[in-house]
Amino acid sequence: MAEIVGGFGVPHVPHFPSWVAGGHPLAPEISRLYDGVAGHLRAAEPDTLVVFTSDHYNEFFETVPIFCIGVADSASGASDYDTIPQREVRLDAELAHDLHAALVQGGFDVAMSRELAFDHTVIGPLHFLVPDDDVAVVPVFVSGFMRPLPTARRCYALGAAIRDGVERLGGRRRVALLASGSVSLEIGGPWVDEGSHTGVPEPAWLDRVVELLRAGDVDTLVAEATDERLALAGNAAGELLDWIVMLGAIDQSPPAFLESQPAFGHAFAAWPA
């Protein structure tokens, strides 16, 4: 049977790959944080990485599914930033197909995309965590930008359904789960910082999320991640829902690695099984 070998969470600032490549002053810190997660991910030896991400109006615009799984052989990207090295990503179409069927038959009406591209929210994290083509990907899109957003409780339940679906699949497969997203982040909206087009409107919310993650208290996180709270935390703060789906698929426990980057409103974390 397939088994889940760990849950992981990282941000996807589109400039991080070029900053690291170009020797930006923050490059050592960015590399250290991604390496902190990558070490645990590599040690888990996954065959497949299920990536939870919120499309930034690139793949879904005219039609916007609340949840969607990519069922295809490959996908390229980043579709929205040519400053990130472009790549073709191998997908695990078999697992995606079977997982999609298990979710729908289990009562979760997840949409399916059979032809897709990835934006920086997938390609950015893969750039640091899976630089080679040795791990196949299954993308799961969670609508984290265009309201109405799914509730945190529904996202948590989706995670549990994904865990159940993966563990019922035939064949031997090691499956890791990756959430891509921030906690408090405003991009281009009213709450941006002076001199910037981005901002962190609610640093206290980031601290609270990190506190709850460190304590392994996901139930409280789900209860506190209301739509109102996410809206106050910024127009990209719905990305926390990607983390909550991932957390729903693993045991509630303190992470083996957790570090925030307050200036950006996000965190890096690893829960190896």
Add this chain to the structure above:
Amino acid sequence: MSVYAVDKLCRRVVHDAALRDALARSPEETLRAAAPALSEEEVQLLLAGDVGRLSRLGANSFLLHQLGRFHLLGLDLPTHGRRMRAEYAAERAARWGGPR
């Protein structure tokens, strides 16, 4: 204001290099040819790069910032940020009680 037409234009800017070239070369002509059609108010606000007012009227602020990212309609990212902060200065003061 249709909102969706503005959002769609900004979204296309990211993925349509020909549209970016046209907006840089002939902004008014390009805006008036947009599909779905922009209202006269939307055309004028876009030509003025008034992203704050467009946001106030309901356009998606994340998508609006793509105009500044690609240096269109007299915008760049710092200008986008300044105009957005200025439009929402009262709300910012009410939320945070002072400059931030």
